[in-house]
Amino acid sequence: xxxxxxxxxxxxxxxxxxxxxxxxxxxxxxxxxxxxxxxxxxxxxxxxxxxxxxxxxxxxxxxxxxxxxxxxxxxxxxxxxxxxxxxxxxxx
Numbered sequence: 401x402x403x404x405x406x407x408x409x410x411x412x413x414x415x416x417x418x419x420x421x422x423x424x425x426x427x428x429x430x431x432x433x434x435x436x437x438x439x440x441x442x443x444x445x446x447x448x449x450x451x452x453x454x455x456x457x458x459x460x461x462x463x464x465x466x467x468x469x470x471x472x473x474x475x476x477x478x479x480x481x482x483x484x485x486x487x488x489x490x491x492x
Contacts, residue, residue: 428481434491437475459485
């Protein structure tokens with residue numbers, strides 16, 4: 401009986417120490433991409449950032465926009481971890 405009780409206590413303590421680790425993980429933050437809008441291909445915007453990298457960003461009805469942006473314009477895009485544009489605004 402004492403052996404079973406000590407095993408049960410050990411298991412409970414192990415679970416108790418693992419739980420905070422799982423709760424400490426937070427979802428990834430959205431990232432900001434600044435660059436030139438190269439093309440609009442359907443619902444995908446292709447943006448070239450300041451380092452020359454291309455980002456393919458999905459735009460949908462939930463994307464917040466100050467106004468319509470056009471090809472060749474400098475923009476700033478808030479992008480969710482899954483590649484969806486949360487907001488788009490023109491920059492200088």
